[in-house]
Amino acid sequence: MRTCKEISKLVSESLDRELPLRERMAMRLHLMMCSLCRTYSHQMRQLRSVLKKASDVETPTEQTLSEEARLRIKQALKKEE
Amino acid sequence: MAEVSPTELDPEVWVDEHGDALYSYALSRLNNPASAEDVVQETLLAALKSGKSFSGRSSARTWLIGILRHKIVDLIRKESREQPHEEIETAESPEEEFFDRKGRWGIKPVEWQVNPGKILEQKEFMAVLFQCMEHLPDRLHRLFVLRELEDQDSDFVCKELGITPTNLWVMLHRARMRLRGCLTENWFGANE
Structure with a gap:
């Protein structure tokens, strides 16, 4: 029987590759019986979907270029013109 | 036009x-x-x-x-x-925080009571999400961004960062554990 720690790793891994049959079965069996790992697994999927959406946002947080950087970039662009 | x-x-x-x-x-x-x-x-x-x-x-x-x-x-x-690669084993691992010595949950996961699809409309959530990511150690941050935000597949990330798939999976797991903990603490838990 695998531990929750081991299962948590398999759950994460399943987001990055198709698990070998043996691991997949072990994970499913454990998840059927363990509500804590089920919650964790659900959160991993929620995290994935939140990140997927966050990755499409063009302005994730409001940051502003410093005046120095703004000037520097403008000068670099003018040189190229 | x-x-x-x-x-x-x-x-x-x-x-x-x-x-x-x-x-x-x-x-x-x-x-x-x-x-x-x-x-x-x-x-x-x-x-x-x-x-x-x-x-x-x-x-x-x-x-x-x-x-x-x-x-x-x-x-x-x-x-x-x-940047030279540190040994993966020595990279900070959050697992000890969440599991006891026998590999059982020490800090038990609690269902997030919010619909993640909806919370994205909230600017505050977005800010917390990115702050939590900021706190990842540099190496984890880099591969996590490539994999999850820039949607690159495992093979690409391994090749570009020069790491083995096993290392990648371990590190992505660590990054996700940290993010999960950070979001629970700073958003989902705080909103209860």
């Missing part, structure tokens, strides 16, 4: 119109103001050289972000090659 106004091709105007947005985007992926400023500059230079013009601000923005994404992936790749 309206004619392209001449000001839109003026690099100065570009910096004023798109600079902050590009910078925000870059900073959210690179975690380092100086690198973020550099890729913004490179992006605008590449845009200028291409000589392409747009009839609207939003289509120009989308196009610029597209260029920026490539520059970001390139830079992450470069930075990770320049």
